[in-house]
Amino acid sequence: MxxxxxxxxxxxxxxxxxxxxxxxxxxxxxxxxxxxxSQSITGSKESSEEVVSDVFxxxxxxxxxxxxxxxxxxxxxxxxxxxxxxxxLQQKKEKVFSLDDAVVDLKSIYLDPEQLLITAEMYKKLRLxxxxxxxxCRLIFKLVKEDGLKYREVAELLGLSLKTIExxxxxxxxxxxxxxxxxLSKKALN
Amino acid sequence: xxxxxxxQLLAKKLSGEASAEELTELEKLVRxxxxxxxxxxxxxxxxxxxxxxxDPYDAELAFELHLHKLKASGAGFPDIDPPVTVQEPETSxxxxxxxxxxxxxxAAALIASYAWYSTTGGSNPPAIARNVSEVSTRLGSxxxxxxxxxxIVYLNAGSRLTYNEQYGISNRATTLSGEAFFDVRESKIPFxxxxxxxxxxxxxxxxxxxxxxxxxxxxTSLVRGKVEITLEKRSGQxxxxxxxxxxxxxxxxxxxxxxxxxxxxxxxxxxxELTHLEDNTIAxxxxxxxxxxxxxxxxxDIARRLERWYGVAIRFExxxxxxxxxxxxxxxxxxxxxxxxxxxxxxxQFTINSNSITITx
Numbered sequence: 001m002x003x004x005x006x007x008x009x010x011x012x013x014x015x016x017x018x019x020x021x022x023x024x025x026x027x028x029x030x031x032x033x034x035x036x037x038s039q040s041i042t043g044s045k046e047s048s049e050e051v052v053s054d055v056f057x058x059x060x061x062x063x064x065x066x067x068x069x070x071x072x073x074x075x076x077x078x079x080x081x082x083x084x085x086x087x088x089l090q091q092k093k094e095k096v097f098s099l100d101d102a103v104v105d106l107k108s109i110y111l112d113p114e115q116l117l118i119t120a121e122m123y124k125k126l127r128l129x130x131x132x133x134x135x136x137c138r139l140i141f142k143l144v145k146e147d148g149l150k151y152r153e154v155a156e157l158l159g160l161s162l163k164t165i166e167x168x169x170x171x172x173x174x175x176x177x178x179x180x181x182x183x184l185s186k187k188a189l190n
Numbered sequence: 191x192x193x194x195x196x197x198q199l200l201a202k203k204l205s206g207e208a209s210a211e212e213l214t215e216l217e218k219l220v221r222x223x224x225x226x227x228x229x230x231x232x233x234x235x236x237x238x239x240x241x242x243x244x245d246p247y248d249a250e251l252a253f254e255l256h257l258h259k260l261k262a263s264g265a266g267f268p269d270i271d272p273p274v275t276v277q278e279p280e281t282s283x284x285x286x287x288x289x290x291x292x293x294x295x296x297a298a299a300l301i302a303s304y305a306w307y308s309t310t311g312g313s314n315p316p317a318i319a320r321n322v323s324e325v326s327t328r329l330g331s332x333x334x335x336x337x338x339x340x341x342i343v344y345l346n347a348g349s350r351l352t353y354n355e356q357y358g359i360s361n362r363a364t365t366l367s368g369e370a371f372f373d374v375r376e377s378k379i380p381f382x383x384x385x386x387x388x389x390x391x392x393x394x395x396x397x398x399x400x401x402x403x404x405x406x407x408x409x410t411s412l413v414r415g416k417v418e419i420t421l422e423k424r425s426g427q428x429x430x431x432x433x434x435x436x437x438x439x440x441x442x443x444x445x446x447x448x449x450x451x452x453x454x455x456x457x458x459x460x461x462x463e464l465t466h467l468e469d470n471t472i473a474x475x476x477x478x479x480x481x482x483x484x485x486x487x488x489x490x491d492i493a494r495r496l497e498r499w500y501g502v503a504i505r506f507e508x509x510x511x512x513x514x515x516x517x518x519x520x521x522x523x524x525x526x527x528x529x530x531x532x533x534x535x536x537x538x539q540f541t542i543n544s545n546s547i548t549i550t551x
Contacts, residue, residue, distance in 0.1 A: 018268050027249070027252075027253050027256065028249040031249045031253070032248070049252065052252075053255065053256045053259050056260075057265065061263075107241045144205050145205075146241050150205075166201075169198075169201040169202075170194060172201070173198075173200050173233060177197060177229040180236070181228055181229035181232070
């Protein structure tokens with residue numbers, strides 16, 4: 001995640017000086033996570049790569065107005081969402097896109113024996129719990145955990161109420177928490 | 191207790207959304223229900239797991255593709271901003287210099303971000319006055335650049351070279367952190383390089399300087415010509431190197447506390463011959479030809495070079511392995527292949543997790 005003061009500086013460099021290096025820096029910092037987010041909507045890596053390129057094209061064409069955007073981090077996710085949905089609607093010729101169709105891959109949950117003091121077996125349960133979360137819930141969890149968005153930002157991005165975000169986060173934590181505490185009870189019995 | 195309340199508070203705490211009251215409430219819940227502590231700890235660990243960093247190369251590649259689109263859109267994407275800005279020249283001689291400086295500026299810019307295409311569009315980047323130009327390479331990448339006086343510099347991974355706007359006009363002063371090979375153009379203006387521990391002065395020559403902040407020594411290897419090296423931290427003691435010699439200076443740690451202590455840590459200096467390999471390449475400068483060569487070096491030192499070369503982080507699980515001494519040459523191998531080749535020489539296991547590598551027995 002780009003620290004806010006640095007992001008602010010980079011945006012000013014783009015807006016005031018057309019600085020291509022600052023532009024590239026933002027591209028490199030956001031590219032992977034935006035492709036990932038877009039992919040949860042389009043379901044295709046290729047489409048998402050194109051969407052993200054369009055997002056940055058837009059960022060460049062509107063660069064003079066960038067400093068006026070209050071929350072760039074949220075803003076770039078919103079453009080990505082809109083362009084991704086447009087793309088799905090074009091391709092599938094459907095009228096609406098539902099969050100329940102999101103395909104979300106949580107990239108930050110993996111077995112790292114260095115950082116996670118859990119057994120491979122417990123990890124399997126954790127992974128099952130992650131995969132078992134409903135798509136919308138998983139998407140919200142991912143946006144908060146991996147993309148560093150606040151609850152209210154996720155609410156705005158997805159057009160949901162703050163209460164829904166809170167509830168979905170509670171469900172996610174409960175499911176994951178239960179998957180890792182199950183082992184304890186078993187161990188305690190042994 | 192409402193169990194849901196616990197999960198709700200924990201979620202808020204991890205997301206940084208919890209108020210002070212909520213944090214206190216959560217603490218109390220966990221205190222009253224010790225059985226919750228276990229899952230709470232695990233979830234905290236899980237929450238702190240970061241997404242594995244994306245391969246920076248992928249982003250570079252994506253940016254290249256993106257530039258095609260940007261160009262095609264006619265959005266007027268500027269040429270790279272020249273890192274050097276020269277004051278308006280008056281005399282014709284200066285004008286020539288300016289051209290040279292600008293052409294270098296382009297070269298330097300290409301190097302500073304190698305994936306850039308220069309657009310042919312007419313938009314002019316705004317001139318931002320900068321007195322010092324800096325060229326740097328990321329870990330895992332190397333660059334070649336030509337300075338305004340036609341001096342050629344190869345910059346190894348994770349290195350930084352700076353010079354000022356008067357370079358080639360009134361001075362040829364550079365500073366270096368990292369490793370570079372210089373082929374210095376002959377000129378009456380002395381060419382100087384300052385590193386953290388030595389200063390090098392030359393008139394026309396080819397040599398290699400290795401001065402990474404995280405290495406124990408600074409090495410100057412001379413291929414041809416003559417250089418004079420001054421040890422900054424040893425009251426200006428001077429050494430003159432002849433071709434095929436290298437000077438190794440132990441890097442001094444930052445002085446801490448008493449002067450007496452720093453006195454004892456004055457640099458240890460060693461002059462030795464360059465290492466010639468069977469195929470006539472010189473080990474010390476082989477990286478210029480995209481070869482990673484090591485001759486009877488400890489695994490620990492090799493790991494540090496692999497880290498820079500491939501832009502990875504290497505961790506040893508067993509201290510003993512660090513001391514293993516190895517010899518080898520890599521040219522086109524990727525990190526996995528390189529490690530696999532090292533496995534032939536000494537027995538160890540490795541796991542690659544994105545950009546971090548763990549070496550185990």
